[in-house]
Structures are given as C-alpha cells and as structure tokens.
Amino acid sequence: MRRRAQRDEDVALLARLLFVSRRPTSNSQRERGLVAASKAAGNPLSSSYKLRDIIQFVDKSPTPSLLPIFRSQQQAELLAVILGDPTAEHSMTELAERTGVPYASVHREVERADAAGLVSSRLVGRTRLIRADVSSPYFAGLSDVLVKAFGVPWVIGQELARVEGIDAAYVYGSWAARFSGEDGDRPVGDIDLLVLGELDRDEVYAAASAAEHRLGRAVQVTIRSPDWLTNGSGTFHDTVAGRPMVPVPMATRTAREDQSPTTAQPPRRDRRN
Template identity: 40%
Template sequence: MKISAPSLLPLFRSRLQGDLLALVLLHPDHRWTLTALAQELGVSHTAVLREADRLVGAEILSEERVGRTRVVSARTDTVLYRPLCDLLLVTYGPMPRLSALLSDLGGVQEAYIYGSWAARYQGEPGPIPADIDVLVIGRPDPDELFDLAERASRELHREVNAHRVTPEVWASPSDEPFLVSVRERPLVRLSLHEEKDQ
C-alpha cells in the first residue's frame, strides 16, 4: 500500500514520520520507549519500530537498551538537529508544544487544533497555514490563556489563536455558527496531561 506524502510538509515519508520526529526532537531531554511512542502517536508498535529503525540508522535518533527495552531519544550533536527542529516546529510542532503548554494550564479539560492547520494535518491539500487555531474546552483563566497563546506564537513562529468554550457548551448541540463550523471541519485532539516519565 502506497502512503502519500503528508500535506503539512511533503518532504517526510508519512505523517507518522513527521509526528514521531516532532515528538522526539522537540523534547530533546526526554527518552521514549517504543511502546510509549506507539501509545502517544496512536499507532502500532510495529509501525513505530520500522520508523525508529530508519531514523536511528540515519543518525537522527539515538538508541539504547534498558534491559530488553529499546529507548530512543533525539541526537542533538548532529548538523541536522537544529534545522530539522526548526522545520518541525513550524509544521508538526504545534501538537507537542501546545499539548505541553496546555497541560500546565489549570482549568483545561480538552483542547483541539482546528482550521487550516488541522485540515493540512488530516491530508487536505492547500497552502501552509499562516496561523494555528486552538479550541480550549474548560474554564482556564482568560489572561493566562492569552499569555499562553502569545508564548506559543513566539515559539511556533506563527500566530496562535485560542478560543475557549465551557464543557457544557461544547457537549450540547448548538446552532452557534462558530461551533457548527468547528465541528464540521477537521479537528486534531491535543494530548493533555501526558505522563512526563514515559
């Protein structure tokens, strides 16, 4: 089965490769078991194993054994590391960075990326998104959410727009044009409150 190049950055072989690289390279101090990567990315252990083998072979990731468990991490000592991180940050980076930032913000129950970035991530062709739209479900402090969006904008080198709704509004059917539009288009769920020691 032929896998098409991802719409976010067609330089990568697949969306899995982009997701895996972003997760590992944008968290350079973190070590990942292949099982933890598979769970985090929502794919099979075999798929992660194949991709990790390629990336370790290309010396983009490093690998070590802890007992019988393979553990991978970012190779930060190569000439590729910084430019690859820059590319990943502006393409696949919104998921891991926004997940990490929103996990630390009180009052957030769920969060999604919507709009053009989510559409590209889901494979819809089109231009590289100029901004990132985030829907936050919960009751975070509005000023803290604004500050978080500003910080994310600086880190991701593009505007991040955060819109919040209460859990009750999100759970109920609504004729509000904004919510109808968001629900009809692609949504990418952010992984919040992830375990930091995987």
C-alpha cells in the same frame, strides 16, 4: 576522496529517509530534487551518485499535506516528537501511544532515523529508549522544521498543562485539515485553538503566547464552556464541529518547560462568532 565518499553517503541516506515523492515522477525529476535538498544542507551530491542507490524504500502511507516534503505523515509525526524534546527518552510503545502510529511502523521509522544518525538509543532491561542525537549536523534544522510543522498539538499541550480548569483543547482550522490529510491551495498561516473549560483566560492567553514563541506563528484562541461542542449552536459551532479537529494532549510539564517564555506577545481576545 574517502571523506567525500562518506559525505555523499551520509547526505544520500538523509535524502532517502526524508524525501521520497508520493506522486509518480521521472528519475531525473527525483534526482534534481535530491540534489537540491543536499545542496540546501551544504553537502552537494557527487555527480557519480546513482539515483537507484538513493531511493530504496517507499512507504505506502501518503505524503503529509501539512508539509509534503516528507515521505510519510507517520515519519514526520514521530520525528517531531523525538526531535522536539532532545532531553526526553521514549520507548517504542510510548511513541506508538502518543502518535497513534502502529508499533511496527514506529519500529521501522526509528530504525531508519537511527541509520541516518538522527536518533540514538539505549537498552534498559528489555526496553529500548530512543532520544534525539543532538550531535547530528541535521538536528537543529530538522527539529525546528518538524516541531513547527507537525509538533503543534504537543507544544500547545505543554504550555496549556499549567492552566487549571481546562476540560479539553483542540486545534482546528487549516492546520488541523492539513494534519488530517486534506490538501489546500495555500500554506497554513495561524494556528486556530479551541479551549473548553472554566478557566482563567489570562493564563490561557499567556500559554498561547508561549506556544507562539516556540512555533513561530500566531495562535488564535477561542474559549468556550466545557459542553460547547455537545450543546453549542450557530454557524461558527457547526463549522468547527463539522471540520477536522486535532486533540491537544495535556502533557505534564517539566522544570525545563516551565522556563519557556509566557509573554511573547500581549494576550489576544478570543473570537466571538
């Protein structure tokens, strides 16, 4: 009985951390959703568990349009960064800078993730360093979902970091629109990537193939000159420039990242519209 009670407590905590609807729903609808989520994790909630004990914190930020099963966009982005690289440690300040999330919100989300056993932390002087807790039974599944849904810019940035001559890169199209909060009728398919610079095209295509391998979806590359966004013209230019674009951070690669595959698929030609 004690083990069962602890199991129910753990699953309920994870449900509270992740699955809170942004739209008004009845208690019975929310309870059915939470029970379904817990069953998917292999830990069905006991029938005696009270809904009011599950939903205690409702974040004011909207549920992300990109994958609207998480409580907030901020939560999903932060967890994607932390769980996406289990070897890395992050300070609160670094997480705030990388994601653009206010420091206070970072602190709140880290505390919730820590309480759910998704992250661990240690103090170095007065700095708290946070990293993924790979011993969590939820780590493998959650990290895979979060990185593929929300970690697109960081994964692409890691792969492009070895390519010389890149001035800037942006994710555009349906993924960028959802990431920016726009709703859509269909799930996001391919990732549209715009790369600006004087560069080796084959190296860019190889990096895109490596990103495809990690993200589990095709990355469609468009290469243009460094000043294309500023001085370009035409229907394609106006469409891209007039819609949401998410900058790709050019991260410094680590030795471990350099081992990622670079030929997952043959390089594809860029779009010429």
